[in-house]
Amino acid sequence: xxxxxxxxxxxxxxxxxxxxxxxxxxxxxxxxxxxxxxxxxxxxxxxxxxxxxxxxxxxxxxxxxxxxxxxxxxxxxxxxxxxxxxxxxxxxx
Numbered sequence: 001x002x003x004x005x006x007x008x009x010x011x012x013x014x015x016x017x018x019x020x021x022x023x024x025x026x027x028x029x030x031x032x033x034x035x036x037x038x039x040x041x042x043x044x045x046x047x048x049x050x051x052x053x054x055x056x057x058x059x060x061x062x063x064x065x066x067x068x069x070x071x072x073x074x075x076x077x078x079x080x081x082x083x084x085x086x087x088x089x090x091x092x093x
Contacts, residue, residue: 009034019082025049032082039076042066048080 005014008028014020021035022028030036041048045062053061069078 005029007031007034017084019084021079021081022083023049025051032079035079035082037077037079038066038069038074041080042076 004016004018005020006012007014007020007030009030010033012031012033014029014031019032019035021030021032023030036048041057041062045057045059048057048062049055050057050061066076070076
């Protein structure tokens with residue numbers, strides 16, 4: 001696996017196929033260890049952008065998403081939005 005990016009949080013290399021969190025809006029990649037949790041989302045929802053709403057989240061918009069995550073068996077310590085695919089023209093539309 002080749003180097004895909006470096007973690008903005010700790011500087012560790014992120015290899016192709018390795019889980020990471022991507023902030024597409026700001027061009028930031030975070031390794032799995034530095035990726036935000038659902039608790040981070042609850043504590044600071046304004047740091048999370050919603051492309052569907054075209055704005056940052058608020059406590060009011062975050063709450064139903066958090067509730068659904070917990071109802072589905074998730075935990076507040078789970079990481080948000082981990083992906084392992086390197087974006088390519090084939091998997092980005």
